[in-house]
Amino acid sequence: MMRTRPLKVALLGCGVVGSEVTRIMTTHADDLAARIGAPVELAGIAVRRPGRVRAGVPEELITTDATALVERGDIDVIIEVIGGIEPARTLITKAFENGASVVSANKALLADDGAALHAAAEKYGADLYYEAAVAGAIPLVRPLRESLAGDKVNRVLGIVNGTTNFILDKMDSSGAGYSEALDEATALGYAEADPTADVEGFDAAAKAAILAGIAFHTRVRLDDVYREGMTEVTAADFASAKQMGCTIKLLAICERAADGQSVTARVHPAMIPLSHPLASVREAYNAVFVEAEAAGQLMFYGPGAGGSPTASAVLGDLVAVCRNKLAESTGPGESAYTRLPVSPMGEVVTRYHISLDVADKPGVLAQVATVFAAHGVSIDTVRQTGKDGEASLVVVTHRAPDAALTATVEALRKLDTVRGVASIMRVEGE
Template structure:
């Protein structure tokens, strides 16, 4: 075993960073044995140096992150501060000064991963980011390495624990959205400002990363269709139950049938109870991968939290340190296909539409005519009327999303349609 330690700089010492530091300290001997050399925490960059951080030598604390990553003796920089800047500049500076990087920064990777990949390649450094998607679940490495010889056609998953917890409570306990969100906040699953989670931004960033790796093409965050769960109602969950379904916020990345384009989207959807993702409860994550040779694979586990995320970070740290000792680098960006990203309108999907209509003869015929005019076939219809009003629930067969959206807009203009109570896509069949 090499006696000179590999030196690690830690950027950020919050929930995840403190766990990384703790594990590095308490499992130092095991890590050294697995890597082939000791690993030493050489510095920790923070914003509030006066805060007491148990188990971390105060002499390691600094507020000058730039000076830390510029040190010529740093072998690996672990970035867990999040956000776009200064994280982007710190990472590229680390590459320039000889360090490889382990990051958990999904927002930066989704928005400007190209800059990071190019900088890593230019300087011959590693960029690993298992912790950026689905916490402790091994997902990035299987896609980048284990399935490197296969063709992945679809990635379908629950990649945000907060929204899964909220929808699960609405489904199993009959809670309303606000009540379920309050419970998620009280348990620490939701931030004080839950916008990134409930509006789908967090899941969209992860979808961009997954699509890029799965399909060997660059997918920008602004190319991911995004819808959150704030409009999902208890009535939607009840309707899903009547269909033998449940509602999940899904990240869906697909290769077109002809292989010439890809799509990435995040939105709530009904999925059958028979689908493996339907049984994913509370704040857990799960990702379903469909590949040509490997078939269907499912990855499941805790998708967030200090210890689970730190586990993924440490796994990357071990891999990067081994590469460093071997004088090599691991897999970099693979974007050789250069496939275009299609718009949501081109996605073929199904709709569940709940209409408030007048309860009188001929209404169903009018509604059916609108569907036919837009080339959308109806699968099932359920109608319930009372006191001159009726609820009409229509589930369609597969059709382009643009045709389905056009159908809904035309339905809104019918005099007999008093309102479109809800619209939700149906997936997983």
């Protein structure tokens, strides 16, 4: 039987995602009620600019007083899609204090202060759901938090930013340079006017922190995630990658150490073999590859951003939270029982692709090989081309600690015969 009293929902933020959430809640109200077991009523929408035209959004629900909205006391669920740290953190905490559960799409806040938010939710007997914070419409948080709760996840490897994947895909497929590909992404609306959060890896790093925390049952904050952007990737890098049978992606990589005593989380561009499933992820799509002990290899793929995909994830969480409200229960909270430390990037074992500009004369290769040997780094392959006294030397290493590889590169820069280090890129996914 369906309960007649509606569950009241308040929305914080009504931009692209918030407007789409409002539209779906309105047009699919009967379906949502049937799936939940009670009708849901949009009771208020907090915005910063009330005069903005919002097609399909009831004007009578608009307010600029977000604090008053979350403190009403009759709100069952708060949906937070304003982003950023403040005032989102304060508003979510007040929502818990006033008996409301929260659905959030705020990756930055969750990566920065997720532990405190989970603690507040637990204290007040509320839910905190955030499927939309990572990879848009792709069901990923709930499978990691619930479906794989009985398994041991060892690795999460993924493309979690659509803007950077679009740019790198265009560079790969058309031979365009970074600036040209970024201009196209901006013109099509994939990149913001200020793309820093995307292209410098901040967005992907926040998502990596969330995924690592859930996957490994430990606390991982944004500051724990090693981050490199992809603004220095060139057409020459893609040419080298193709010669190796690879392409280049900006990857979020979360791993459990071989001895199980620590974890790592990192974001950086990397070459991956064309045979790897992530190599075929095109345009602005996202994909995440999960390796678990019992389940084996799993891949989650789909649109990772945009109003409709993100709203889909928000509404999925809303249904789950509302069902919990009716059952007078809560869903899974934070699981951080392992308390595993996050190792620094220097301890990560990986491979390097290094392109050097060197003097084209006898003995150069021997000098370079000596530097690698001195730092305990084994060379896998070497490719050399030369003309008019100049040469290009491409070295691909075997797996070694990142600190040793970094030290090797710094030592190479000091050789008189090395005119410059043209590019350095990790090789993953093999």
